[in-house]
Amino acid sequence: MAPVTSTSSTSTPQATEVLRRVFGYDSFREGQQEIIEHVVAGGDALVLMPTGGGKSLCYQIPALVRPGTGVVVSPLIALMQDQVDALRALGVRAGFLNSTQEFGDREVTEAEYLAGELDLLYLAPERLRSEQTLQFLSRGKIALFAIDEAHCVSQWGHDFRPDYLRLSALHERWPDVPRIALTATATPATHAEIAQRLGLEQARHLVAGFDRPNIRYHIEPKQEPKRQLLRLLRTEHDGDAGIVYCLSRSSVEKIALFLQENGIPALPYHAGLDAATRAAHQSRFLREDGLVMVATIAFGMGIDKPDVRFVAHLDLPKSVEGYYQETGRAGRDGLPATAWMAYGLQDVVQLRKLSTEGDETHRRRQLDQLDAMLALCETVDCRRVRLLAYFGQDGSPCGNCDTCLTPPATWDATVPAQKLLSTVLRLQRERNQRFGAGHLIDILLGKKTEKVLQFDHASLTVFGVGTELSEAEWRAVVRQLLALGLLTVEGEYGTLSLTPESAPVLRGERPLSLRRDPTPRKPDRSAKPGGSSAKPAADLAPEAASLFDRLRAWRAATAKEQGVPAYVVFHDATLREIASTHPTTLGELSGISGVGENKLTKYGEAILTVLEDHP
Incomplete structure (x- = not known):
């Protein structure tokens, strides 16, 4: 420039x-x-x-x-x-x-x-x-x-x-x-x-720097996504406001209902709802504390709610730019927040399939965006470094993402990859057939399913040669081969085919190291609700934390009376500073960050009264 x-x-x-x-x-x-x-x-x-x-x-x-x-x-x-x-x-x-x-x-x-x-x-x-x-x-x-x-x-x-x-x-x-x-x-x-x-x-x-150091990035394999989300909310973000993104309208409705049935206040938001319902749900999310909005990407741009403590994705975003924009809605107040995502093989297949639509330029752009997103998901290095590199900026390992906190293990997957690629190759060359991931895995595991018997795939030389891995492990292999461009998705039914990059692996000329998916965490029954460091009052002294809660209650009542979102009165960060410093005069209160002249005049005496009444 x-x-x-x-x-x-x-x-x-x-x-x-x-x-x-x-x-x-x-x-x-x-x-x-x-x-x-x-x-x-x-x-x-x-x-x-x-x-x-x-x-x-x-x-x-x-x-x-x-x-x-x-x-x-x-x-x-x-x-x-x-x-x-x-x-x-x-x-x-x-x-x-x-x-x-x-x-x-x-x-x-x-x-x-x-x-x-x-x-x-x-x-x-x-x-x-x-x-x-x-x-x-x-x-x-x-x-x-x-x-x-x-x-x-x-x-x-x-x-x-x-x-x-x-x-x-x-x-x-x-x-x-x-x-x-x-x-x-x-x-x-x-x-x-x-x-x-x-x-x-x-x-x-x-x-400016694109880094948001207060956001902890965490991406995990999708196994039981609803239960994984529920565990996150109960053990790390109990009572917190947050956004859950889903790809489809039906998923939004199902997840919102699931959370409601499990005692978590949640609202759906998508373009299929009428305008009045969308406006009402958005208004409640902005004005009430602790609500979870389950939404498609139709929701979120310009949302100025500073105390969103988490953004969760239950489906793979189409691009890193979209992911960054959506996760950036967490922690606008600078306090700790979480960007969590569960993604799996079906996400990759679905987006690969969508990336084959449109003209050549459009397809190429979509594939490039998807490849960058998959690289972020499958990296064994710091996610923040990878994210910043996408925007052309340098970074060093952050110590505040899942790959930094718990470095993932890798394993030599050359032989399993060869087995999977050979299965695809034999079906194409010997039978002129293409199938999706599930059927290929059934062949490798030696399962005599109805489809395997129908197509006489038990007679293939690769039938049953993959019993050293579980079905979940094979799905992880397929997912990562797709992410690496060693497999591609074709047609309406999402069948898998080889790519030019497959040949060196098949010939043994390219060793392959893959990320080992972690064992699913079991819910920690001993975890206390709200025990996360992301809670706004977590690092306050007990007396200050108690005062912070009273200030939030005053703010909620004031905002409701005025018909405005709570953050319009004061941000959490300002209330934290007030609770920590305990000003006793309007002069001292005016020195708090976020207390301008108009707000001092409007709310100063009321805040001092809350402070005086606090035992």
Whole structure:
């Protein structure tokens, strides 16, 4: 990307003062100040920063410092109300225009914009297709354009939205208004495409570290996925808010019901539910503590709930970008969180099959994305290092993922691989037949099933030669051979075939070492619910933990009374600091991170009362 000369730093004191007075923070995070100064001075910017890294401040503060209204382009219509509520709680004059509003509410917001009474105005990208909207914006003073979720412009990314392609026209119409595009997810290829499509090649580019050190990554073989998930929730995240992702709508419904039947408050969310139900479930998830949302990937973008303590995947995501975006919704408050996934052979077969659809370019892209995802799942090295490498960044072993905490064993699988590949080869050459994994394993185990007898496969020389491995172990071998590209999936029924890479293994020219799947953990009946280090109060002293719980109860009651999510009042991290330091005056309370001027005025006395009443 072309370098951009430095801008004046005359805005620094003003921006810093806004950071402290409005948002309650004493200092900027890495990279924020540089971008904020640049945009305040009228420059364009492209910001790649992980979820929870403070992207929003990069446009919110310039919008408050520059004259006029910051126009924020966001695809998240269902969340605009919550975003605006959170800003208004800070004393920021914010509004939105979208299709969910009543006519009267829309008129009020439009009048506020035209009168210069809004600091930030949120719009969906499709609204900017309308000449009427563009003419309306021209009648007011625009401080900046912020293009949120900018990866939506990229056809290489995981959430392409055609409406984003039109956003380059903003600069043509308002050449003197600075633009800032922001995303949490972009490989170098996606980054380059965002810059090209939005005309931001000459903008200031900030690529912050993609590492989320507070998230523990854990991927395990899928055996009894519902029970594996239940064990995770009961032993590590009892009472925590979290998201469970499933690939299909039917799976979402079944898993939500399963969790409910086992005493865990859970709600389903998918595109097959009517809009009112989806909105109600999303609202409950944002406003209540300890709810689990079971969802397809239709849910999650822009969810600003900071205390999501886990994100679980019961099916293999289609890409590392999608996986990173989804797991990034955990632990936005910086406290410990878990990204857990169970995946198995059927996931690989299904996604390999889907990757054969579409034109050649599309198929190649899908296969590349799937290969990267499988490499992350099957690695014996640090998962975080592998994840960061995908986004073009270096890392060192983290000590906070499953492969670091319990290094996986490997084994010499050359002979078993040859047996499996020989079975596929003999069926193709001798019988002109192709079958799926289950039938191939039955042949290797010497099982005289109805299908084996029907096709006379007991007469094959490979029949029964694989009894040294169990069925589960053979499924792991098939899964890893697919991941390594030594087998491929073909046709509607997901049959397996050899690839050019199979030959060296069959000829004994390529030794093969595979990851040994761990023995399934049995539920720890002695584990106390909520005993995980990921619990927000786990590392507080007993008295502070008790006070933290009282503060959370006060926050819940206050949020319910005001009809806003609890985090709009205060984040857990702020309540933890209050519980630990026990301020006794408004002056001391104002020094707590996250307590800005407006919140101090609004909630200060109530918090001091909670502290005084605590025994």
